Amino acid sequence: MAHPVVGQDETVSKAESRLANYTNAVRHFIAFNYGLEGDRFASNFSTCAVQSISWWMFEVNTYKMKLRYANYDEAVTNTTLFLQNFTGLMITCSDVIENLYYFGAREAERFESGTDWALGLLQSLLGSVLRITAITNDLINMGKENITDVPKTLYYCGEILNMLLVFDPVSDDLSRL
DSSP: OOOTTTTHHHHHHHHHHHHHHHHHHHHHHHHHHHHHTGGGTSTTHHHHHHHHHHIIIIIHHHHHHHHHHOOHHHHHHHHHHHHHHHHHHHHHHHHHHHHHHHHHHHHHTTOSSHHHHHHHHHHHHHHTHHHHHHHHHHHHHHHHTTOOOHHHHHHHHHHHHHHHHOOOOOOSOGGGO
């Protein structure tokens, strides 16, 4: 049994709660990424996201606590370490942004004009109408039954976003129409 003044049980429950929040955040991202297939757009997309979640959930709180009880020298050291960890994260995530840019540029080269791009998107969405309808019906049924399945909903969001981002140009010659 914990000492009532120290409140050890409360501290343990906060730590367990923080770990549960981290686990849920990573689980939710994995569900979204499974639908999106984000690593196809940028090879380190999931690495950036999971490291960002870890940094936010653990580094920021640890840094705040260390600064609260630190003297000047410790605060400088802790700030330096915090910025060093943030810099590593930013290198990875900046690389993701660069990879996304190159993915977009490579995809844009496949289309001759904005009209070709719009026609490709419409053709892709028309081809996916059955899947989008099934997703919509499943989400409506979940709402009617008061089912809160966040990972499943995030998976569907990722899948729909994938449908909007990945499509081919229209291959037929439309000039004869």
